[in-house]
Amino acid sequence: xxxxxGGVGRTSFFVLAGTSRLAGLSAEVMKAILAAxxxxxxxxxxxxxxxxxxxxxxxxxxxxxxxxxxxxxxxxQAAYQLKDFGAVMYTGALVSVSVTRELGPLVAAVVIAGxxxxxxxxxxxxxxxxxxxxxxxxxxxxxxxxxxxxxxLALMIMLPCLTIVTDVVAMVGGYLVGTLSVGINPYLYVxxxxxxxxxxxxxxxxxxxxxxxxxxxxxxCHQGLSVEGGAQGxxxxxxxxxxxxxxxxxxxxxxxTAVIYYAFS
Numbered sequence: 001x002x003x004x005x006g007g008v009g010r011t012s013f014f015v016l017a018g019t020s021r022l023a024g025l026s027a028e029v030m031k032a033i034l035a036a037x038x039x040x041x042x043x044x045x046x047x048x049x050x051x052x053x054x055x056x057x058x059x060x061x062x063x064x065x066x067x068x069x070x071x072x073x074x075x076x077q078a079a080y081q082l083k084d085f086g087a088v089m090y091t092g093a094l095v096s097v098s099v100t101r102e103l104g105p106l107v108a109a110v111v112i113a114g115x116x117x118x119x120x121x122x123x124x125x126x127x128x129x130x131x132x133x134x135x136x137x138x139x140x141x142x143x144x145x146x147x148x149x150x151x152x153l154a155l156m157i158m159l160p161c162l163t164i165v166t167d168v169v170a171m172v173g174g175y176l177v178g179t180l181s182v183g184i185n186p187y188l189y190v191x192x193x194x195x196x197x198x199x200x201x202x203x204x205x206x207x208x209x210x211x212x213x214x215x216x217x218x219x220x221c222h223q224g225l226s227v228e229g230g231a232q233g234x235x236x237x238x239x240x241x242x243x244x245x246x247x248x249x250x251x252x253x254x255x256x257t258a259v260i261y262y263a264f265s
Contacts, residue, residue, distance in 0.1 A: 043149060066111055068169050071169065074170070095171060105212060108165075121221075129231070129233065152189045214251070
């Protein structure tokens with residue numbers, strides 16, 4: 001019993017301490033962004049554009065592949081279930097609503113958490129181990145403004161764009177499967193998809209993607225800046241960055257979906 005209570009206490013302490021540090025990092029990032037805006041300071045544009053290319057442009061291929069597979073599988077499963085009710089023609093409606101409201105931002109966020117979140121944590125962790133961050137502080141540069149802010153802004157700009165790509169490609173994948181494999185009339189498939197979607201679906205998915213991007217960027221940078229113990233510490237921080245990001249994304253997605261459902265139903 002003592003071991004169990006001790007484990008619960010230690011876990012609770014680590015969670016609260018990590019939450020406190022993450023909140024502190026979030027406040028520092030916001031402070032750096034506001035300082036750059038109101039004091040007309042310049043955020044490093046080259047670093048920002050470089051991170052945007054890494055997080056956005058270079059991720060389009062894997063995002064398209066995963067989203068096309070998700071759309072195709074979703075269309076097959078939806079047609080299989082709707083067939084018993086004689087409503088196979090509404091497969092496109094189910095795919096379009098599911099993708100734009102839930103699966104699009106969620107799939108994009110999970111893929112980016114594994115690809116870019118791990119990269120952020122590994123880069124900053126390596127810099128921490130090699131004392132490059134201490135060198136920046138010695139030179140009078142703020143590591144948060146110099147390293148973290150460009151990464152956060154880049155991800156918050158590019159993940160919503162990647163979510164749009166995910167939505168479009170997933171719906172195209174569902175369309176191809178629905179029309180070529182299931183045998184749904186292409187005109188009916190497209191019309192039912194368009195009629196089923198409303199602006200609320202697009203807005204909710206877009207807002208979720210912004211929240212998810214902030215979670216991935218802040219958690220990954222926090223884990224990278226907290227590295228201790230050399231190469232082993234970098235590997236541990238990278239793993240924890242991906243796991244914690246995905247867990248928080250799923251939890252926040254559940255909360256956001258419930259809020260949107262009860263607020264607009």
